[in-house]
Amino acid sequence: MSSTSCCNPKELASAHLGPALAGAPDQANPAHHAASRPSGPSADLLVIGDIVTNDPSAPTAEAMAISGGKIIGIGSQSDVEGLVTASTTTLKPGGFILPGLIDPHMHIWTSLLTYPNIDLSHELCPTLQDATAAIKKAVSQAPRGQAVCFKNFDPSLYPGEPVLTRKTLDELAPDNPVLVWNASGHFMYVNSLMFQAAGITDNTPDPPGGTLYRADGTLTGVVGEPPAEELILKGLPKPSMTDVAMYIRQILTACAAQGVTSVREAATGALAGPKELALLHQLNTESRFPVRVSTAQFSVFGGKSPVEIAALWKAAGVTPFSGDEMLRADAWKVVSDGSNQGRSGYMLQPYLGEDNGAKADFTPETLRQAMKAGLDDGWQVMVHTNGDAAVEFVLDAYEDLLPGYGTTDLRHRLEHCSITTDDQLVRIAALGLSPSFLMNHVYYWGAAFRDTILGPKRAGRLDRVASAYRAGLRPSLHSDYNVTEVHPLLSARTAVLRKTKADGHVLNADECATPEQALAAITTNAAWQIHADDRGTLAVGKAADFGVANGNPWGSDPDGWADIAFQATYVGGQEAWSG
Template sequence: MAAGCCTAHPVTQDHLGAALSSAGTTVTAANHAAGLSVGQAAEILVVGIIATGNPAAPLAEAMAISGGAIIGIGALKDVEGLVDSSTKTVKPEGVVVPGLIEPHMHIWTSLLNLTWTDVSHEVCATFDDVVAAIKASAAQTPAGQFVYAKLFDPSLYPGEPDLTLDILDAACPNNPVVVMNASMHYLYANSAAFAAAGVTYDTPDPAGGNFGRSNGKFTGVIGEAPAMMMMLGAMPKPTPAQIGAGILEILNECAKQGVTSLREGATGSLAGVSEVAMLHQLNSAKRLPVRVSTAQFAIMQGKTPEQVAQTWKDAGVTPFSGDEMVRADAWKVVADGSNQGRSGYFMQPYLGEDNGGHGDWTPEGLRGAIRAGLNDGWQINVHTNGDAAVEMALEAMEEILPGSANADLRHSFVHFSVTTDDQLARTAKAGISATFLMNHVLYWGAAFRDTILGPERANRLDRVASALKAGINVSLHSDYNVSKVHPLLSAQTAVLRRLQADGSILNAAECATPAQALAAITRDAAWQIHADDRGSLEVGKRADYAVLDSNPWTSDPESWDKIVVNETYIDGTLAFQA
């Protein structure tokens, strides 16, 4: 679980930019589905237990597929007329459900440390477990070679402990070690890592960064991008082939969780148009295991948002361009930072501090960034974490949307983490939807309550029930690699709101119903990313589905996180098999 998200880190840009840029800026769609045609007879007949995700007809026993689309679904007798001698009948071992939708995650910013040892709180329940995991990784690494670890989050451990130089020296005496903080604002390193980077005690701090020092020695804590880049400068940079393999690894992990469609939440943040070009190149070589929608980032180095919009347009990346597997359909603007990283923008200070974070734009700058995308017909996605960021973004949208020809494009607030009743009512009135990172509640809820925000603001975290009551369309997301892609876990947390730290419930009044939570990872999430042909199993929709070992629509939400995905299909063809 990382605390930073949605904004490209300079370290990531430095490390991955060249390999990504090698893809060029020519965007050519593969159009795999161009050869598919829907006929009157089924090519595939799926027979078994089918949970359709359609409240009007929740269960079926047969589904007829032609040209990748559903041409019949219901009782077996209802679809028999669609079967002929060429129809292939399949009987999945499990329950057929709609392909799950991941409406906000990150491919590009997750590639930097994809293969590093995971020392997140999800994996390491105690600080001692973190140290043990790093030590175990070193034991499997030849002496002198680097040990890398990721997602260490001190805010989730008592006393918020640092991985000091002394701790890492003792754990890994024979290897240089670098550990990245989940916020990506800090690294932790041992003496061998400093030596390998050529950084001595006398090395001056670069502008905007620092090498922690105390009592004549390094603390082991390296702060901010300029210093972090010096520490990681010698790390081998990946080849384009390695980048491509990393992207496919991420997408395959999504398919493994039953996901058939996702939205990449900040495309272009590292290498501009080349990121879209690379996705299409990979899809041309072999159909991707998951459909990818891209949210074009409003920032490129040295360009105004208006110039960025023109860059996308010049490359032919326009609203809903692409094909059925890779499609550009949103414009991404980031209003603030991370609440657990204490850079989210709040109306009141963080506990024990004298500031409440900051906005990433001035109010007028935010309006300009939003207009640049809206004027070109993009759906607007605004990252909002703190309540002050929500207010700033809401005021901007309330001013800009009325009278706009593009006002009704299912614009959304991403995270929408801490909100007031007034903000919920106004968001609904403005016609803006929301997507919630429920793992904020599961993993960080106790830290928000006890050490970061306090009980009152923590109770206003991820208000799914209140948002729905206000009339806001909602979805749930992982923000990968902030947390792992696991839609059924997100849905479970939306229903239970149980904290991992102590098992308590964070504001039971905000618990969603099971039906609401499942809709938020299927048909409502599909609606939000303009995937109206997905999200439920109905006639006319794509045959995107997963085969699970249990039916979440009829099982106890307590078990949802343990449901196993056996297979995932796109257009009725296999995308993943356990």
């Protein structure tokens, strides 16, 4: 798990990565891409093995015939033999052949901000001493004077919520500038040499909206909120375009290694506008990505209004469903509040120990403008909502706006939809919306929500998969990478078990999904939410997107799902990754 700052990078990320993208093309129009290969009457690929279809009418098969990237026959070997010719290639991979998994909300671009940094997550550093030892070790291995950066330090998971002070970091790193990102993204911790590299002294004024924390006029090393964090980033070397391209491929390869064949990038354009999509097209043309990428165009960039940003996307050739089968622009993204574990999600009731429940990122009017800009251009809209007040606020806006846009099946979404009331689930259903849950909130932060952030009653209303199904919704599960790792089978396990990592406590058993519901949420429902109805099952007419694994979640105890390992994935019948 990592940064909880999530989808709203604002100017922060562009201060660090924006220049690396300056050389990317301006036009994202992928018209130059080759058309997909047409399916023919005979198979170019025959797959034989233990095939798990996720199709209730025929849950297993022993052979699958593929042509032009689509499944043209599936069943017993005799069922498909009429589709096989002398030129058909046969694949017998061993293991279980599973439908490709789908992560319908993750972040490539904002994850790049800290991608190469050294990971101090609670997973790797269970105690504060582990974290400080990791800092000391990494610094000792770096050349003297070179900046060393860390990510995912999460005091909310250590007793007493300790911070790293400048004094502590100076002791750990006397000869190197050091920067440690708090997992929330709202804070960073730096040493004296990092302040020096950034040109910041005790006399540097706080920028509007940011804080360089001081004690008796002296910088403590704690830096709060993006405007102040930006000042620190200016002291760091910038990644090159080559670095950025390499990181993108590494991120997508890590998705494939978890059996994923499709993702939605949930804030495309947040750092550099349409150039980001243009760069993705360029990279995918140079060498096909290991997973299909659906993009959600971000509505905030460079201080422009959402209407101006919508015009920028259009001018770059990016319209709803433009692109191709590997990389397609599908949605319009709006962020309405912060993160609950960062105590910036917009709540109906105050956070524990505080007298307020944070605020929305918009006024009701500006929220409507941001959503309307996408609706006017025919986009599927996905709105980030973490707190229950944010859900309420966004539902009000959807209720006002949607009647003006006819009945087109755009499948508008609520992202995270983390804390909900019963009434809100009814309203979501009435509006024809669907939620996507960041399911491992329960696993990683469930105990902290219960004990220190929200209290047990409200924490029980976290990620209500079972109630969503009872309300007639089609929920999906997502990672929000790099908030948590892309690992759909771990998310699905959490949806069934709802156990917290800290103490194994079941966070409201009434919300435990059935195994079938959890698996649908990472396959068919996720496919439906990203407008990819040809994915999520293995059946005639569907895309030949599959993984080869050493276990079958459709036929095994959810306790073991997260340990299932993949050895290869195929996208459109072509090998996409092998481990």
